[in-house]
Amino acid sequence: MLKNPFVTSGYDGPEYFCDREEETVKLIRQLTNGNNVVLMSLRRMGKTGLLHHAFQQEEIANEYHTFVVDIYSTKNLNELVAEMGKVILNADATLDQIFDYIKQSDRPCLIAIDEFQQIAHYPEKNVEAILRTYIQHCSNANFVFSGSERHLLAEMFSSPARPFYASTSTLSLGCIDSIKYEAFAKAHFEKAGKHLEAGVVAAVYDKFDGVTWYIQKVLNHLFAETDAGEWCTKEMIDVAVDEIVKDNGEIYADLLYQLTAKQKELLMAINIEGKAKTITGSKFIKAHHLAAASSVQTAIKSLMDRQLVTFHLGEYEIYDKFFGIWLSSKS
Numbered sequence: 001m002l003k004n005p006f007v008t009s010g011y012d013g014p015e016y017f018c019d020r021e022e023e024t025v026k027l028i029r030q031l032t033n034g035n036n037v038v039l040m041s042l043r044r045m046g047k048t049g050l051l052h053h054a055f056q057q058e059e060i061a062n063e064y065h066t067f068v069v070d071i072y073s074t075k076n077l078n079e080l081v082a083e084m085g086k087v088i089l090n091a092d093a094t095l096d097q098i099f100d101y102i103k104q105s106d107r108p109c110l111i112a113i114d115e116f117q118q119i120a121h122y123p124e125k126n127v128e129a130i131l132r133t134y135i136q137h138c139s140n141a142n143f144v145f146s147g148s149e150r151h152l153l154a155e156m157f158s159s160p161a162r163p164f165y166a167s168t169s170t171l172s173l174g175c176i177d178s179i180k181y182e183a184f185a186k187a188h189f190e191k192a193g194k195h196l197e198a199g200v201v202a203a204v205y206d207k208f209d210g211v212t213w214y215i216q217k218v219l220n221h222l223f224a225e226t227d228a229g230e231w232c233t234k235e236m237i238d239v240a241v242d243e244i245v246k247d248n249g250e251i252y253a254d255l256l257y258q259l260t261a262k263q264k265e266l267l268m269a270i271n272i273e274g275k276a277k278t279i280t281g282s283k284f285i286k287a288h289h290l291a292a293a294s295s296v297q298t299a300i301k302s303l304m305d306r307q308l309v310t311f312h313l314g315e316y317e318i319y320d321k322f323f324g325i326w327l328s329s330k331s
């Protein structure tokens with residue numbers, strides 16, 4: 001049976017990877033010219049995918065050893081070192097051993113530390129300085145530091161007081177071009193003998209602000225729902241989204257159940273606004289019948305800690321857009 005070409009987790013090779021040609025060239029150019037790179041974007045935009053895609057290109061794969069170390073689940077320096085050891089050496093090791101291994105490697109190395117902002121949450125205060133020192137003395141490796149919490153990364157890399165200051169160039173990953181996405185999707189539908197109505201991709205793209213993972217998830221459903229010889233039409237989009245949201249209904253209900261009444265009210269209010277700016281202002285508080293600004297402040301902190309809400313460019317938003325749609329259906 002033909003594989004569903006719209007991948008929703010991991011990287012499955014260039015055939016299933018849409019565009020990112022310019023970004024791939026830029027990333028490779030920086031790394032092969034001896035620069036370390038900070039790779040930033042919103043969550044689920046495609047950073048990790050781009051890392052794997054770039055590392056798989058011939059000029060990289062044939063010349064370098066490449067490693068992607070995901071430190072999302074690490075909580076302190078020890079766990080970071082353990083994760084690096086596992087990926088780079090296939091074993092637990094000390095930082096000295098890891099960097100000695102890299103230095104003695106028969107090829108230059110490219111090492112991506114994915115979800116790098118996690119180190120800002122470690123209890124140790126000197127992690128940046130320690131890493132910076134090792135990296136500075138390691139001449140045959142270059143590094144990518146990738147992450148989605150812009151403010152944390154920006155502080156680390158562009159504040160003169162911090163160890164990594166001015167040691168990297170920055171690559172910000174935006175949305176994939178909508179026209180290119182449509183061409184990519186259409187080609188995959190046609191390859192399977194299915195037809196994709198013009199405008200379907202644009203409509204999905206708009207609904208989810210061009211964030212890659214949501215587009216992939218909806219296209220994956222639409223592809224599955226379209227039989228060979230049949231057309232995928234715009235009317236099918238809402239049905240597909242409803243189904244995805246319903247599939248997660250129990251998880252969402254559980255999440256909501258864990259919140260206090262005040263947290264729930266604030267979550268709903270932010271969801272109604274879509275993007276919410278001054279949530280402690282009297283206008284927002286009145287419009288959504290919330291309690292005092294101080295209780296909004298307490299509530300937003302725990303919504304952010306639970307990663308239900310994100311803060312980006314001065315605006316609060318529900319993190320999972322499918323969760324937001326589910327919330328809308330409940331109010």
Ligand SMILES: Nc1ncnc2c1ncn2[C@@H]1O[C@H](COP(=O)(O)OP(=O)(O)O)[C@@H](O)[C@H]1O
Pocket residue numbers: 007008009010011016017018019020041042043044045046047048049050176212213216
């Ligand atoms: N260029 C792309 N073409 C197709 N799918 C992609 C592309 N980039 C990312 N994806 C898919 O989108 C999802 C999110 O991408 P990911 O790289 O994990 O985002 P990030 O690391 O920025 O959070 C993944 O499931 C991946 O399969």
Ligand SMILES: [Mg+2]
Pocket residue numbers: 047048049114
């Ligand atoms: Mg990632």
